[in-house]
Amino acid sequence: MAILATAERLLEDRTLSEISIDDLARGAGISRPTFYFYFASKDAVLLALLDRVVEQGQTAAGDVLDHLAGDPRARWREAISAFYEAFRSHRAVTLACAQVRATNAEVRQLWATVMERWVQRTATAIEAERERGAAPLGLPARDLAVALNSMNERVLYATFADEGPAVAESTVVDVLLDIWLSSIYQTTAP
């Protein structure tokens, strides 16, 4: 769909609020009313874009967290890296979503669903590690999972948007990993 392609292209160097529906329409070679034949609003376009990214990221992540026993550090690192790559490979779209999420309920909802999935996987993995005696008891696994995933989201956003205090792109995964390991295992070398 030409509209989606146009949107993703324009988002590379403008923010969504700086893009008019007319820009999207003209970019796709159609008139403004015709735009409405395909999408109800600008936000709906972003939603569709996000849908695709999510779809794609979903499979990429896989089930790394189901095989922690062998080398926990390496597995957790893969999981965080997957998160990192998902963000990174569609930087423009995810940055735009973070913006629109504040205003648009549907985007917020979709994003929340995605986060929830990550949180649940994380919580399950933490509980499994405690079960097999690799990790000590501590915070409720879900609370810990929510906080850690929120941290990743915010830190990666700052890194990619290069906004305010941020961690360098080259070290950000390892910084996050250390905090995950510390708070789950009380050591960085489980």
Added chain:
Amino acid sequence: MAILATAERLLEDRTLSEISIDDLARGAGISRPTFYFYFASKDAVLLALLDRVVEQGQTAAGDVLDHLAGDPRARWREAISAFYEAFRSHRAVTLACAQVRATNAEVRQLWATVMERWVQRTATAIEAERERGAAPLGLPARDLAVALNSMNERVLYATFADEGPAVAESTVVDVLLDIWLSSIYQTTAP
């Protein structure tokens, strides 16, 4: 100033983009052109509001982190609580800022400055704890400080906005505290 009061009041139950300049003007008992006599835009109003909150929060925080030695856990908890209270006592304003930050460079700038101050205090405190042998070496103190403060920001936002996966308001401070202690001291009981 009546405009500021009106803005803070309206933000209690509407988002900033749902508030027109006319709403602010009428709420303050003036006409729309007169509004422009005082502020250049809606965003400028929010900026002024944020300024006040920051001013106020700045003093409230104080220098807790300069006296960690006695009871580190208690001191760190106070620091996180200060952050929590700053957010909480002006919930509407901070939520609005998080939204506008995405679009408005000035708000983004001011927010970044505030965060930077917190980050620096945190980093300094971590280094001091390592110096006196209370905390082990590990990540660069600044990277750790950035990540932990980002986590707080995002987690508290989710809690107050009641958006997506969040931690309960009653336990959020302790959840954050545990992660801070784990990643700084490699134990939750330093």
Added chain:
DNA sequence: TGAGAGTATCGACACCACGTCGAAGATGCC
């Protein structure tokens, strides 16, 4: 005391983006 320099206010205008409606080309199927 009244002329002039600020301060504060608004009516009226032009502008721009949005969303809708109704009419009119394509396209395909019977």
Added chain:
DNA sequence: GGCATCTTCGACGTGGTGTCGATACTCTCA
């Protein structure tokens, strides 16, 4: 060739924004 459905757009009304010029309201100082 006729009919239904998909696709397109010109033209319109609406609502929020920002500006301009005119008018009032206050001081102050000669």
